[in-house]
Amino acid sequence: MNDEHRTLSGIPVDPVYGEAPLPGDFPYTRGIHPGMYRDRHWTMRMFAGFGTATDTNGRFRELLRSGGTGLSTAFDMPTLMGRDSDHPLSLGEVGRGGVAVDTVEDMAGLFADIDLGAVTTSMTINGPAPILLAMYVVVAEEGGVERARLAGTLQNDILKEYQAQKEYLFPPRPSVRLVTDTIRFTAAEMPHWNPVSVSGYHIREAGSTAAQELAFTLANGFAYVEAAVAAGLAVDEFAPRLSFFFNSHSDFFEEVGKFRAARRIWARWLRDRYGATDERSLKLRFHTQTAGVSLTAQQPEVNIARVALQALAGVLGGTQSLHTDAYDEAHALPTEDAARIALRTQQVIAHETGVTGVADPLGGSTYVEWMTDELERRAEEVFSRLEDEGAGSILEGVLAGIDSGWFMREIAESAYRFEREVNAGERIIVGVNAFTEGDEGRAGRLLRIDQDTEDLQRKRLDAVRRARDDGAVRTALERVAAGAAQPDVNLLPALVEAARARASVGEVVDVLEGVFGTYVETVVV
Amino acid sequence: MRPRADDRAPAGLLAAARGGERRAAARLLTIVEHGGPAAEEVAEATHPLSGGAHVVGITGAPGSGKSTLVGVLATRLTEAGGRPAVVAVDPSSPLTGGAILGDRVRMEAATAAGAFIRSVATRGHGGGLALSVPGSVRVLDACGFDPIVVETVGVGQVEVDVAAAADTTVVVVTPGWGDAVQANKAGLLEVADLFVVNKDDRPGADDARRDLELMLDLSEVSGSAGDDRPAVLSTTATAGDGVDRVLAAVEDHHRRLAAGRGLVERRARRYDAEVRARLGHLLEDAVGHLLTGEPAGGRSSETPVAAARRLAGRLLAGGEHG
Amino acid sequence: MAGTPIRVVLAKLGLDGHDRGLKVVARILRDAGMEVVYLGLRQTTDTIVDAVEQEDADVVGISMHNAGHLTLAPLIVCALAEAGLDDVPVVIGGIVPEEDRGELAAAGVAAVLGPGASAAEVVASVRAVLGADAPTS
Numbered sequence: 001m002n003d004e005h006r007t008l009s010g011i012p013v014d015p016v017y018g019e020a021p022l023p024g025d026f027p028y029t030r031g032i033h034p035g036m037y038r039d040r041h042w043t044m045r046m047f048a049g050f051g052t053a054t055d056t057n058g059r060f061r062e063l064l065r066s067g068g069t070g071l072s073t074a075f076d077m078p079t080l081m082g083r084d085s086d087h088p089l090s091l092g093e094v095g096r097g098g099v100a101v102d103t104v105e106d107m108a109g110l111f112a113d114i115d116l117g118a119v120t121t122s123m124t125i126n127g128p129a130p131i132l133l134a135m136y137v138v139v140a141e142e143g144g145v146e147r148a149r150l151a152g153t154l155q156n157d158i159l160k161e162y163q164a165q166k167e168y169l170f171p172p173r174p175s176v177r178l179v180t181d182t183i184r185f186t187a188a189e190m191p192h193w194n195p196v197s198v199s200g201y202h203i204r205e206a207g208s209t210a211a212q213e214l215a216f217t218l219a220n221g222f223a224y225v226e227a228a229v230a231a232g233l234a235v236d237e238f239a240p241r242l243s244f245f246f247n248s249h250s251d252f253f254e255e256v257g258k259f260r261a262a263r264r265i266w267a268r269w270l271r272d273r274y275g276a277t278d279e280r281s282l283k284l285r286f287h288t289q290t291a292g293v294s295l296t297a298q299q300p301e302v303n304i305a306r307v308a309l310q311a312l313a314g315v316l317g318g319t320q321s322l323h324t325d326a327y328d329e330a331h332a333l334p335t336e337d338a339a340r341i342a343l344r345t346q347q348v349i350a351h352e353t354g355v356t357g358v359a360d361p362l363g364g365s366t367y368v369e370w371m372t373d374e375l376e377r378r379a380e381e382v383f384s385r386l387e388d389e390g391a392g393s394i395l396e397g398v399l400a401g402i403d404s405g406w407f408m409r410e411i412a413e414s415a416y417r418f419e420r421e422v423n424a425g426e427r428i429i430v431g432v433n434a435f436t437e438g439d440e441g442r443a444g445r446l447l448r449i450d451q452d453t454e455d456l457q458r459k460r461l462d463a464v465r466r467a468r469d470d471g472a473v474r475t476a477l478e479r480v481a482a483g484a485a486q487p488d489v490n491l492l493p494a495l496v497e498a499a500r501a502r503a504s505v506g507e508v509v510d511v512l513e514g515v516f517g518t519y520v521e522t523v524v525v
Numbered sequence: 526m527r528p529r530a531d532d533r534a535p536a537g538l539l540a541a542a543r544g545g546e547r548r549a550a551a552r553l554l555t556i557v558e559h560g561g562p563a564a565e566e567v568a569e570a571t572h573p574l575s576g577g578a579h580v581v582g583i584t585g586a587p588g589s590g591k592s593t594l595v596g597v598l599a600t601r602l603t604e605a606g607g608r609p610a611v612v613a614v615d616p617s618s619p620l621t622g623g624a625i626l627g628d629r630v631r632m633e634a635a636t637a638a639g640a641f642i643r644s645v646a647t648r649g650h651g652g653g654l655a656l657s658v659p660g661s662v663r664v665l666d667a668c669g670f671d672p673i674v675v676e677t678v679g680v681g682q683v684e685v686d687v688a689a690a691a692d693t694t695v696v697v698v699t700p701g702w703g704d705a706v707q708a709n710k711a712g713l714l715e716v717a718d719l720f721v722v723n724k725d726d727r728p729g730a731d732d733a734r735r736d737l738e739l740m741l742d743l744s745e746v747s748g749s750a751g752d753d754r755p756a757v758l759s760t761t762a763t764a765g766d767g768v769d770r771v772l773a774a775v776e777d778h779h780r781r782l783a784a785g786r787g788l789v790e791r792r793a794r795r796y797d798a799e800v801r802a803r804l805g806h807l808l809e810d811a812v813g814h815l816l817t818g819e820p821a822g823g824r825s826s827e828t829p830v831a832a833a834r835r836l837a838g839r840l841l842a843g844g845e846h847g
Numbered sequence: 848m849a850g851t852p853i854r855v856v857l858a859k860l861g862l863d864g865h866d867r868g869l870k871v872v873a874r875i876l877r878d879a880g881m882e883v884v885y886l887g888l889r890q891t892t893d894t895i896v897d898a899v900e901q902e903d904a905d906v907v908g909i910s911m912h913n914a915g916h917l918t919l920a921p922l923i924v925c926a927l928a929e930a931g932l933d934d935v936p937v938v939i940g941g942i943v944p945e946e947d948r949g950e951l952a953a954a955g956v957a958a959v960l961g962p963g964a965s966a967a968e969v970v971a972s973v974r975a976v977l978g979a980d981a982p983t984s
């Protein structure tokens with residue numbers, strides 16, 4: 001544990017206050033490590049990704065030069081949706097908001113001159129996640145780094161796509177199978193890889209309450225556990241590698257209670273329900289991002305205050321890593337200045353406020369403990385409902401809830417209720433429905449991606465297509481199709497071969513679509 | 526109605542619509558949905574031109590997959606060179622009169638293939654349809670669309686009104702349907718010309734099929750079934766599986782109707798049902814008018830029953846017009 | 848008889864799945880007595896034009912979050928005009944920077960609703976582009 005900590009007045013403080021169970025003790029309500037931030041600050045993770053692979057590679061290398069070790073990749077919308085840059089629906093979206101990856105050549109460009117054995121890479125992608133992982137493996141191996149040495153995280157949380165973010169490619173069941181294939185593959189061959197980051201963030205952004213975010217996200221986590229166990233894995237083989245991703249919104253103590261409840265629920269369920277015995281399986285690790293939806297277009301500078309408070313809630317809730325939003329994001333992509341202020345906000349919390357000196361400083365507060373219990377109780381109600389729906393299986397319950405539109409209806413109800421409360425003035429949003437004077441100064445500069453990126457990326461794709469061995473691509477794609485048709489085959493090896501043959505993301509997705517079909521959402525307005 | 530740049534009279538619209546102008550057909554549907562003198566004008570004009578199209582009603586519990594099925598049907602029909610039209614009904618909010626019509630979402634492929642799809646709100650009408658639906662069907666028929674597929678509102682129980690508006694009625698059920706429609710099974714048997722067990726990919730589909738066949742057996746024994754025992758077909762509408770057989774069965778049903786007296790009888794039934802619905806609507810208006818002249822709380826010496834009888838007398842004597 | 852409800856086609860253009868705003872707007876318009884033909888995510892100019900035509904929509908609302916409004920909004924306006932539907936006003940919603948509004952207006956977009964538009968503003972703007980009276984409350 002770290003040396004001593006003093007307040008600004010010079011008063012020495014203990015690393016933790018209160019009775020057992022303390023931070024680091026089951027069920028980890030108060031945190032997963034005894035020392036928490038005294039031992040190590042949370043990771044200040046900021047997203048990078050724009051334009052072509054070369055553009056993003058430049059940012060990556062700069063990040064590494066300034067001492068960073070974690071790379072976080074945002075992909076553009078066509079990549080996220082499994083479409084190539086030359087697909088008609090990709091028009092106007094190539095390289096915007098993230099990097100365009102069509103083939104393994106783009107992936108190679110993205111990580112050019114970076115030692116993949118020495119960095120950790122987080123990839124925010126879901127539907128085509130196994131395809132992108134396969135490309136990453138190929139880039140590493142072609143560069144002489146074995147896959148077993150690769151460390152990183154794939155978001156790969158498809159269930160919340162149906163519930164909230166809507167970036168799905170195939171129907172739910174085959175999609176869950178792809179997630180399970182990834183879990184099996186990484187458990188066997190990539191021991192340092194986190195195959196799924198179970199994400200409540202997008203559920204919350206779609207309009208859910210904190211209680212719903214907690215319940216739905218953990219239910220999805222249980223669903224993946226059940227799916228992987230059904231595929232023949234022992235729970236302790238993969239559960240330590242599951243991680244979570246939560247939103248931090250504005251209702252301060254509710255957020256703190258949510259993070260604490262999440263840890264407790266996970267620990268109890270994994271131990272008691274799924275029989276995990278490895279302590280690492282029981283410890284819920286999570287990344288936090290401040291609430292993008294809470295940012296206002298009116299008086300955007302006020303967002304700096306919102307983000308700071310939300311970030312503080314994440315830290316007091318014991319997050320392992322944190323992304324703070326830039327204040328101008330309600331308008332468009334963040335500008336560099338705004339992104340810097342967002343990072344500085346985290347640094348102020350870490351170095352100036354003193355909150356890192358004591359683990360779970362809010363533990364023992366009657367209100368916070370009550371809130372934690374109450375959110376856990378509400379989540380348990382949801383789990384019971386899903387178990388009933390799924391005849392004892394959370395996985396089946398979640399699939400049924402997707403199929404019937406239950407999740408989407410619950411989220412839409414909450415979003416609309418919130419909107420009505422704001423409109424009726426029952427909820428105050430500063431600068432929006434109260435204290436509105438002084439809104440003249442809108443956020444000034446906006447980052448725009450120029451149209452050339454799109455043409456450039458199409459040319460790159462074209463060049464790869466012309467240079468590759470079409471016969472090899474055909475053979476590889478046939479193998480993908482054959483594997484897809486057999487539910488107990490792990491698709492990852494075939495995807496790795498397809499990546500190696502320079503098949504594009506869109507080509508692989510098309511082949512899989514041919515076997516799995518497509519999905520039209522259950523519309524719940 | 527709101528003034529529009531396109532304010533052609535019904536006759537002009539009809540001519541254009543019959544010439545293939547889709548927007549004109551859409552305008553006619555708006556007029557019919559709105560009601561009033563212009564709608565009657567459209568009815569006059571389309572009545573003699575209609576009767577050729579096969580009208581297929583699709584009903585079933587909410588979320589049973591009606592729209593998905595209709596979408597695939599319309600796609601296949603269009604691809605085979607047909608000119609299908611779809612009327613998809615969703616409920617209006619009783620509080621505000623507004624509605625969210627979401628059936629098109631599942632019919633995107635049909636739209637892309639060129640099918641004509643119209644979303645309709647019930648606007649306060651019960652029974653799973655809007656009052657205007659028969660009029661809309663007539664417009665589409667007169668414009669040369671054939672077949673015309675009507676998807677009812679999915680309500681808690683299967684709505685049977687559609688049978689009186691269609692030549693062929695398809696009832697969509699799903700695994701586990703038995704519990705949901707317990708009370709209305711008899712009504713179902715009466716109206717269904719064809720059962721589709723959708724979501725065949727789900728567990729329990731076999732049970733649902735068996736359950737249906739058993740019910741049909743029982744009703745045959747008791748003699749309550751008609752001459753034609755409805756077929757029970759299975760589909761996975763989301764994958765398009767089994768839909769071709771549904772299409773064949775629907776067409777076959779139509780052929781059999783046309784070969785005998787069936788079609789004539791159904792058309793007569795459709796006519797009567799529309800007259801009845803319209804009459805009910807007119808009476809409701811007339812009752813509203815009558816009551817506006819009455820003092821609140823009635824007259825001191827008169828019982829409510831006597832008051833109703835007196836007013837009915839005035840209505841029947843033709844003293845009031847709706 | 849009450850007038851025919853205003854009919855609005857609502858659609859999302861672009862590959863992203865941000866439909867929270869579109870859904871909230873659908874409910875706001877329904878609760879204001881309008882009939883909303885909801886097309887949902889990932890529509891194309893073709894599906895939107897077909898729907899506007901067949902549904903005889905009075906107005907079409909398009910939600911965009913992909914920063915592609917300057918490319919896509921004019922495409923929609925043109926496609927509607929080509930189909931002879933230029934009397935149907937187009938309202939754009941989503942993340943549209945203030946500085947782009949002029950260009951959108953010049954391209955024929957009837958109104959733009961930014962993030963944070965209130966329910967009353969949403970309803971008023973639909974009524975306004977139809978030349979109907981603004982709501983009283």
Ligand SMILES: Nc1nc2c(ncn2[C@@H]2O[C@H](COP(=O)(O)OP(=O)(O)OP(=O)(O)O)[C@@H](O)[C@H]2O)c(=O)[nH]1
Pocket residue numbers: 403404520521522585586587588589590591592593594628631678679680723724725726727760761762763764
């Ligand atoms: N598993 C499965 N799901 C299906 C099938 N057909 C439809 N669905 C799903 O069932 C849900 C409802 O489908 P719809 O076609 O909207 O059902 P509907 O009967 O038109 O619904 P309402 O109009 O709301 O009454 C959707 O999520 C469909 O994807 C099927 O064959 N199998």
Ligand SMILES: [Mg+2]
Pocket residue numbers: 591592593628676
């Ligand atoms: Mg439907």
